[in-house]
Amino acid sequence: MAIRRGRGVAAINYPTGMNLGGDPTQALVHSTPTGNFMVTLSSVDLGQGMKQIMAQICAETIGVPTDRVVVDTADTDTGPHCMGTFASRGTHRAGNAVIQAAREARQVMLEVAAEELEVNASDLETDGQGNILVKGAPQKSISIFDVALSAHFKRGRSISGRGMFLIPRSYPEKETGAMKPSTCYAHACTVAEVEVDDETGEVTVLTVKNVFEIGRALNPKMVEQQLVGGSWMGISHALYETTEPYYPNRDHGGTDFNQYLMPGPGDLAETEIIVLERPSADGPYGAKGPGEMCANPQIPAVANAVFDAVGVRIDTLPITPERILRALKAQAAN
């Protein structure tokens, strides 16, 4: 009876969004009278940072500082249509919709500025600080604040735009089964090192080394935050989480989240995260969906590491001490 070490590797290919019945998200952008911009969505921020990213995307597209943008994700009953924030689709789908809406709003903004400055709208550019300048003659400029006032009170224009992003449903070709279920894939690879006690079946994850390829990281610190949390969650899925951890039958199962196991702050593996940025062709500023896939590759990596350590293949999650001991017993019997 001994503590045995093992190392496992796994790589994954993760589609952004889903292919169930067409995958749309819409967005509306409008300016307030003082030249701040509202993004209206019904894509929900549940902590992943949706609002921050949509504010960045809108600001970048219109050419204003991020703090001039307010994102309202208030109500799925009344907001522009969004399928929801799941399937790692939020940044990709809503981001593209916001770009389209912000472009249209920017165009109106430049038209109003052009009238005020008596130049062509195509001769104007933004400085990213809240001003619109004549290209090549930056002394001729107007603030976006003044442009918004003019639009609202003088010229009767609405500085606004509509955005729609749709990935249509892809059906398999009859003959070959070929289809295009996703337009954009993120990738990840994990190497996990474990110790398995072959007497108790207990697994300790020593290190997890992850590489994530996520398109362009629109907010690198938030990406890192998501990946660190996700890596931990992957270990949690591999070894702990289930609604039926008890035996021999369902009557002994957990009844609420108090009996739902997750590793705590004392059970953390040494974790390394490396981010690769390969901008996607159809992502907003090259982004993909890093959300869910950050908790995926750890699971097969841990299963492979357990196999490397004690020679048994566990194909049911989570990999509990009981499952390992049963497998070891079966192995010894053969």
Next chain:
Amino acid sequence: MAKVPVQFTLNGSEKAEFVDSGTTLLHALRDKIGDTSPKGGCHQGSCGACSVIIDGELRLSCLTLAETCDGAVISTTSGLSDSGVLHPLQRAFLDTFATQCGFCTPGMIMAAKVLLDHTPNPSRDEVVEALSGNICRCTGYEPIIQAVLTVARSNSQNAA
């Protein structure tokens, strides 16, 4: 059912309420007084989201009856910032990206504050121990541990 009067100090101001006997402090704070910074995660004492500080001790407000708090001094996360200036722990949680959905954050901050009040310069193990009654679904804990250690380090620099 007869109401029970309770009076306590919450984040420096006097509060007086009539509560039903058996009302939890969590319910009294959130639904009667309107301080929603303690969160109700499990209502059974296992997640730590409802943590508050009562007379200097970390307590689970979901397991504390409001009527037992008569005369107590209670702090919650909503009382930590000082005229708009964030408490060092709040600042550190922001700077280390130690909060995602934020549901665990007030409880984590309360647990960390009690630790640092008693042990201004804790070891990593002491931080882990102090946070081990609080569950976080999002962060993987490491950023939270780092946030607390950041404040601990600046405490020790200030002391030096």
